[in-house]
Amino acid sequence: MQPLIFTRFMTVEGLAGWPPPVFDPAGPFAGSITTLAWVLTGMAVAVLAIVLLAIWTALKGRPALRKRLGGERMIWIGGVAFPVVVLTLLLIWGLSLTSGISKPIAGTDMRIRVSGEMWWWRVSYLDGQGREILRDANEIHIPAGQTVALELTSADVIHSFWVPRLSGKLDMIPGRTNVMRIQADKPGVYGGQCAEYCGGPHALMGFVVVAHTPEDFGRWMASRQAPPPAPATNEARRGAALFASAGCAACHAVAGTSANGLAGPDLSYVGARRTLGAGILPNNRGAMIGWIGNSQAIKPANRMPAYTMLPAEDLKAIAVYLEGLK
Amino acid sequence: MRGKAVIEKAACAACHAIPGIKWPQGELGPSLDGFADQGMIAGRFSNRPDLLVRYIRNAPSMTPGTAMPAMPISEGEARDAAAYLYTLHDR
Ligand SMILES: [Cu+2]
Numbered sequence: 001m002q003p004l005i006f007t008r009f010m011t012v013e014g015l016a017g018w019p020p021p022v023f024d025p026a027g028p029f030a031g032s033i034t035t036l037a038w039v040l041t042g043m044a045v046a047v048l049a050i051v052l053l054a055i056w057t058a059l060k061g062r063p064a065l066r067k068r069l070g071g072e073r074m075i076w077i078g079g080v081a082f083p084v085v086v087l088t089l090l091l092i093w094g095l096s097l098t099s100g101i102s103k104p105i106a107g108t109d110m111r112i113r114v115s116g117e118m119w120w121w122r123v124s125y126l127d128g129q130g131r132e133i134l135r136d137a138n139e140i141h142i143p144a145g146q147t148v149a150l151e152l153t154s155a156d157v158i159h160s161f162w163v164p165r166l167s168g169k170l171d172m173i174p175g176r177t178n179v180m181r182i183q184a185d186k187p188g189v190y191g192g193q194c195a196e197y198c199g200g201p202h203a204l205m206g207f208v209v210v211a212h213t214p215e216d217f218g219r220w221m222a223s224r225q226a227p228p229p230a231p232a233t234n235e236a237r238r239g240a241a242l243f244a245s246a247g248c249a250a251c252h253a254v255a256g257t258s259a260n261g262l263a264g265p266d267l268s269y270v271g272a273r274r275t276l277g278a279g280i281l282p283n284n285r286g287a288m289i290g291w292i293g294n295s296q297a298i299k300p301a302n303r304m305p306a307y308t309m310l311p312a313e314d315l316k317a318i319a320v321y322l323e324g325l326k
Numbered sequence: 327m328r329g330k331a332v333i334e335k336a337a338c339a340a341c342h343a344i345p346g347i348k349w350p351q352g353e354l355g356p357s358l359d360g361f362a363d364q365g366m367i368a369g370r371f372s373n374r375p376d377l378l379v380r381y382i383r384n385a386p387s388m389t390p391g392t393a394m395p396a397m398p399i400s401e402g403e404a405r406d407a408a409a410y411l412y413t414l415h416d417r
Contacts, residue, residue, distance in 0.1 A: 281337050281350075285395045290340030290352050293393065297353035298340055308354070312393035319395075 020191035026165040027183040032097045109149040116159030116172040119205040120278040137265030143217035152178045160196035184211035200301040206279025227256025228325040239321025271326030288319040329410025332403045360416040378408045
């Protein structure tokens with residue numbers, strides 16, 4: 001599955017931040033994990049060197065050295081004391097370095113709940129009491145320079161939440177809530193990917209984290225409190241009517257309308273998303289029509305049916321309506 | 327290869343299977359395999375570079391009602407994309 005992820009749309013500006021580099025931390029949590037990874041790599045190389053040296057000594061070394069190497073003292077020092085001391089120190093250091101990432105939620109934390117669904121992401125912004133204040137999907141907006149606590153869960157099978165540049169990788173388990181913190185030091189777009197095989201199009205289950213300056217984030221949050229603008233043109237109005245009559249509303253919600261389906265991603269502001277299909281296509285007219293008309297060819301076995309029975313002008317009208325939701 | 331980058335950026339492959347692009351291989355529109363050796367564009371216009379460039383950028387202006395949408399690319403990008411399509415010979 002890996003090659004597919006890393007070859008798709010290498011050059012696409014529309015999918016900024018993709019593929020997410022793994023050794024390029026953009027915040028303190030990812031930073032400490034990267035430090036740990038490099039230290040572990042360094043230690044592994046050092047141990048390998050010691051072992052090779054010991055083998056060489058055992059085969060070709062001077063007799064006196066070989067005798068020492070085979071002695072009981074060497075086993076106590078090299079075989080027991082060295083690993084116990086080194087591994088204990090590493091464990092303590094590693095745990096303290098990363099302990100802040102998943103400590104329990106405190107009252108002042110900014111909270112976002114993310115639920116893995118086959119094969120997309122349901123996103124809820126929560127207030128201090130854990131009440132939902134905003135629904136979205138496939139995109140997570142955060143203020144830069146600020147720690148955000150994610151409550152990770154799953155609606156079906158085990159998924160894993162991973163934004164390599166912002167934090168660690170944590171499983172999303174049905175019936176459980178795992179906490180992981182993320183932080184971006186600078187505004188930007190950071191790619192993420194499901195990191196636990198969850199069947200079918202798992203490799204095509206991506207998302208993006210968008211970090212804003214704190215002021216921009218405040219504006220964004222305020223603008224999302226209102227429902228999206230009503231369709232402004234005749235074509236968009238026709239698209240809105242088709243959205244209801246073609247059955248889209250059974251699976252999708254659009255705030256401020258009668259569409260309140262929950263089986264698929266919330267589309268209230270789908271026109272403002274950077275991607276379609278859960279992080280995999282740039283969001284433009286063509287990709288929108290192509291997705292609605294036949295998402296099954298793009299993301300095989302995903303849970304949205306193909307709509308090849310809709311005539312071209314209907315597909316276009318629906319796309320125009322959805323584009324306007326921003 | 328500039329043309330291939332344009333095609334990837336615009337996500338033409340959301341609707342077309344295009345040789346050289348592994349994923350996606352959309353099926354809303356026709357496969358563009360062998361397009362260089364095809365006589366007509368969309369069964370209506372002779373397969374010439376100038377017409378193809380126009381078609382790629384704004385198909386609905388030439389065949390109203392088609393599912394092939396106007397694509398958000400510049401004239402130069404459309405020329406690059408067309409150049410790539412003209413490398414797709416019958417195999
Ligand atoms: Cu998965």
